[in-house]
Amino acid sequence: MRIGILGLGRIGAFHAETLAGLDAVESLVVADPFADAARAAAERFGARIADSPQSLLAAGVDGLVVAAATDAHPALIRAGVEAGVPVFCEKPVARTMAEGLEVLDTVRGGGVPVQIGFNRRFDAGFSAARAAVRGGELGKLHSVRCTTLDPAPPPAAYIAASGGIFRDCAVHDFDVVRWVTGREVTEVYAAGGNRGAGHIREAGDADTTGAVLTLDDGTLAMVSNSRHNGRGYDVRMELLGFEDSLAVGLEDKLPLRSAEPGAVFPSGVPHDFFMDRFAAAYRAELAAFTEVVAGARPSPCTVEDALEAGWIAEACTLSLREHRPVTVEEVRAG
Structure with missing residues (x-):
């Protein structure tokens, strides 16, 4: 499967390395506002670079990993769900609970699985x-x-x-x-x-x-x-x-x-x-996400869980x- 990653900071780059080592992942598509971060990930993992979240989703990704800044989480989760692409997003769902509830409304109506990153x-x-x-x-x-x-x-x-x-x-x-x-x-x-x-x-x-x-x-x-x-x-x-x-x-x-x-x-x-x-928990978490993408299991940590x-x-x-x-x-x- 092809996985897209939005955000290549500390945790995003770590996730890219983990995903690149999973058998289920054939290729990566990455995007980051800082071109050097995207370029470094592309060179290291053979990833394709997208110039925006929209172009990344249009690149035929099977799953989306959101590791961008918290303020961007709601819009990026929605974008993935609206595109019909399963989403993994680092916690929190949003900066405020009100925004989180709005995301929950989108997810409930979208029929697309979303997994929130509580690695423990x-x-x-x-x-x-x-x-x-x-x-x-x-x-x-x-x-x-x-x-x-x-x-x-x-x-x-x-x-x-x-x-x-x-x-x-x-x-x-x-x-x-x-x-x-x-x-x-x-x-x-x-x-x-x-x-x-x-x-x-x-x-x-x-x-x-x-x-x-x-x-x-x-x-x-x-x-x-x-x-x-x-x-x-x-x-x-x-x-x-x-x-x-x-x-x-x-x-x-x-x-x-x-x-x-x-x-x-x-x-x-x-x-x-x-x-x-x-380290092992992060690998298991993203391996679980590939199973969510494949339709082999439901989200193991839902938006509802994160909001609780x-x-x-x-x-x-x-x-x-x-x-x-x-x-x-x-x-x-x-």
């Missing part, structure tokens, strides 16, 4: 955790702990356009809490602070946050995030049940050191970047700002 759904550890929970191995859950800690903050320009730490970073945790547990979040209470980079504070954002999520069966999920984790990139999940407990990310490259005398775990070189931690995680992020953002519990229904109605 394709990580082996998170997949095993989901199977354990759904299979009853842990018994009834009472607590979930989920964390994403970046080794260093993004630059000021990225922070200013990110929508805030809950919408940009914690949203991955929110999605995977829903996906692994099979439950919905009903209420949140969030707190945050600034102990590091001044440009995050100046943007009105927090660099370190914690949120307690109440799930619809009464389970509590604690989500912690930070832009500053000196030892490396740390993504983990702990699931505590009445029969057993399970951890994702508890492996030798975990960026923690033990204070216990004689302890040698973890002993590996810590993860230092999300592309390192989730977005509503949780909206509730946490409001909770942090107003220092109070917020229900998801409040922001959904608001």
Whole structure:
């Protein structure tokens, strides 16, 4: 099959490399406003260059990967759906929930599959955790702990356009809490602070946050995030049940050191970047998209899924700002 890629920045170029290595992908068509980025991808992967999204879609692509800036996501998703081309789009669906709902209306009426890029759904550890929970191995859950800690903050320009730490970073945790547990979040209470980079504070954002999520069966999920984790990139999940407990990310490259005398775990070189931690998951995610394109499976992460995680992020953002519990229904109605 022929896959088109719109946007050849850091993640777009990474996706191009991954797609070029998949057996199902015969060729690539690429487009980027920066000609040098498109030219580099074309030279490296033998891709054809299109001078616009419209010409890329007219080039006979079977599937479309959207890795452009967030502001462009709604229009590019619509363009793919209207052309009858299955779309993979990096999160978020749109900058605002209102725009996201408009995209959802288009997708629902278009009959064309759209997959949103929440790569943790394709990580082996998170997949095993989901199977354990759904299979009853842990018994009834009472607590979930989920964390994403970046080794260093993004630059000021990225922070200013990110929508805030809950919408940009914690949203991955929110999605995977829903996906692994099979439950919905009903209420949140969030707190945050600034102990590091001044440009995050100046943007009105927090660099370190914690949120307690109440799930619809009464389970509590604690989500912690930070832009500053000196030892490396740390993504983990702990699931505590009445029969057993399970951890994702508890492996030798975990960026923690033990204070216990004689302890040698973890002993590996810590993860230092999300592309390192989730390289296999990104490959599995795009391999799944080729199956969606082929009609062999439905979208494994729909626009609806992405918006549900977005509503949780909206509730946490409001909770942090107003220092109070917020229900998801409040922001959904608001």
